[in-house]
Amino acid sequence: MTGRTISIIVAAVLGVTVCCVAGVVGLSGAATACVPPTAAAPSGAAWTGRYDSEQTGHAATIVTVGAGKDVPVRGMVIAVATAIQESGLRNLGHQGDANDHDSLGLFQQRPSQGWGTPEQIMDPRYAAGRFYGRLLDVDGWQQMPLTQAAQAVQRSAYPDAYAKWEPDATALVAAALAAAGIDPPGGFGFCVSGAWVKPVDAPLNSGFRTGSRPGHDGVDLGAGRGTPIRAASSGVVIKVRCNAYNADGSPRSCDIDGNLSTPGCGWYAEILHTDGTVTRYCHMLRRPTVAVGEQVIAGQVIGLVGSSGHSSGPHLHLQTHTGRPAIVANAVDPVPFFASRGVDLS
DSSP states (O other), rough: HHHHHHHHHHHHTTTTTOOOTTEEOOOOOEEBBBOOSSOOTTTTOOOOOOOOOHHHHHHHHHHHHHTTTTOOHHHHHHHHHHHHHHHSSOOOOOOOOOOTTTOOOTTTTGGTTTSOOOOTTTTTHHHHHHHHHHHHHHHTTTSSSSHHHHHHHHHOGGGGOOOOOOHHHHHHHHHHHHTTOOTTTTTTOOOOOSBOOOOOSOEEEEEESSOOTOOOOSEEOOOTTTTTTEESSSEEEEEEEEEEEEEEEBOSSSSOOEEEEEOOOOOEEEEEETSOOEEEEEEEESOOSSOOOOEOOTEEEEEBBOSSSOOSSBBBEEESSSSSSSOOEEEEHHHHHHHHHOOOOO
């Protein structure tokens, strides 16, 4: 498929609410169905058609270069968001007096700072490759907020500006991957909306409201410390919180391991999905890498497995709820919940 064809399809896809690829692959390697949502996308979702063919073509180039280098989807989103901020996804030449130093191209890279010759930087494929090269050299970039990871590469005078483009970049990356028929590096299912994946590739070691644990409103997946936790499906983050207490009821830090006498979920996040359901991810190692209001995609890393809060060792405690707010009354067993969406939690 040519870059021009990809850009045309990307532009078309961005004009609709749902972008979906049937039969995508989940974390466990099994095919997972792309289930159409039964409710409208969350408010603020960036599935928009306001990018023209030139811009979507450059986004497609950035994505295909990333896929060729086995860059995770998160890296593609960071790269596209950076290009939106730096150039509006246009391959800008020297702008005369309006130019920021000797900045050029999609990422406004500077020849004087070692990014390459002007001719090289004006080649979008070269520019994207150089961006990815520096991003992958940043220690822990996948666990950073987008703006922090982009700033580690770009050294911008306006580092906070990158974050506002994350929803648009997410939609553009999703559309480009779907249009090109590319299976995202990392092997997890991918759709702008509809797909569901297993949050961690780990065995189920504790069930929902069992006889011995009737108050256990979720399931435990026995992943090791530091294992990336992925969003089960696309949606919007509605809660990020430290929930841990000492035996006397006083607040306890979530940045240290908990124990069975420590009430609370530890560091956790909640995601509201396009079908109106909510997933909760508990006992994270540190503060989740996403923020309230952030749009996420199926398979996106949102944090790391830890043992904060009421926990006897590292694992992911996963809850599923049929509505918002996520409360005991609307908690349901995650095993059949995920099974109905094509994902085996066992």
